[in-house]
Amino acid sequence: KTHAPQPLMATLQIDGGKRQKLRPGDILGALTGKQGIAGDQVGKIQIADNWAFVAINRDAVEAALQKLRDGKLKGRTFRARRLPDIPE
Numbered sequence: 001k002t003h004a005p006q007p008l009m010a011t012l013q014i015d016g017g018k019r020q021k022l023r024p025g026d027i028l029g030a031l032t033g034k035q036g037i038a039g040d041q042v043g044k045i046q047i048a049d050n051w052a053f054v055a056i057n058r059d060a061v062e063a064a065l066q067k068l069r070d071g072k073l074k075g076r077t078f079r080a081r082r083l084p085d086i087p088e
Contacts, residue, residue, distance in 0.1 A: 007085060009043050009055040012064060016078040017050045027054055030071045037063050053083075 016022045024045040031054070032039045041064075043055030056064045061082055068080035 008058060010058050010061045010085065011083045012054045012056055012061070012068070012080050013083055014052040014054065014068060014073075014078050014080045015050070016073060016076070017048045017052050019049050020076070020078070021074055022047060022052055022078075026073050027052060030073050031056075031064055031067055033067070033071065036067050 014022070014027065024047060027045055027047075028039065028042055031037055031042055037056070037060040041057035041060040043057070044053075045055075046053045054064075065080055065082065068078065071077075
C-alpha cells in the first residue's frame with residue numbers, strides 16, 4: 001500500500017464572506033499585495049455567505065496568514081486560520 005503524497009496546498013478559512021462584501025479579488029489582492037505571497041501560490045478561492053476558503057501553497061501558509069491578520073480586506077480585519085488537512 002502506498003502512502004498518498006502530502007497535498008501541496010493547505011486551506012485557510014477567513015471569517016468573512018458575501019455578507020461582508022468580500023470577493024475573490026479582494027482576498028487575492030490582500031494576499032499578493034505589498035510584501036505578499038506570489039499569485040501562483042494561491043489556489044482556489046471559495047466564498048460563502050459568512051466565510052471564505054482559500055487554497056494556499058504549503059510553503060506560503062505562514063506568510064499568507066500573517067498578511068491576512070495584519071492586512072485589511074474591505075477596510076476591515078478578518079480572522080483567518082489554517083484548517084486541518086483532510087486525509088485523502
